[in-house]
Amino acid sequence: MSQSQQKEKTDQSLQKQKKTEKPEIKPKKQSDGSLYFDLDDKKRVSIRKFKGKLYIDVREFYEKDGDMLPGKKGIALTLSNWEQLKGIINNIDDAIVELD
Numbered sequence: 001m002s003q004s005q006q007k008e009k010t011d012q013s014l015q016k017q018k019k020t021e022k023p024e025i026k027p028k029k030q031s032d033g034s035l036y037f038d039l040d041d042k043k044r045v046s047i048r049k050f051k052g053k054l055y056i057d058v059r060e061f062y063e064k065d066g067d068m069l070p071g072k073k074g075i076a077l078t079l080s081n082w083e084q085l086k087g088i089i090n091n092i093d094d095a096i097v098e099l100d
Contacts, residue, residue: 056082 027035027047034048039058046057059074077085 050076054079 025037027037029035030046030048032048034046036044036046038044042061044057044059044061046055046059048055048057055076055078057070057074057076059076060071061068062071063069
């Protein structure tokens with residue numbers, strides 16, 4: 001491999017690293033002890049326990065009397081479902097690019 005090819009490969013690797021580096025975002029804590037991350041003003045990803053099982057809950061919220069309350073629109077993933085989703089995330093990204 002020539003020096004220019006090595007440099008190009010290194011540059012591509014660095015660009016890929018820069019794209020994947022994300023600032024550390026800490027979860028917020030709800031009054032019931034569950035943790036959550038805001039996706040936007042009305043969407044959240046919550047990590048909570050229900051009947052002793054851990055769930056990752058992606059849900060829309062609405063405001064009532066100054067409080068944010070969970071709406072009906074959303075999905076609660078088991079830890080197993082979450083791991084499956086993480087395992088195919090690159091395939092999902094590829095499909096998005098293909099259809100975009």
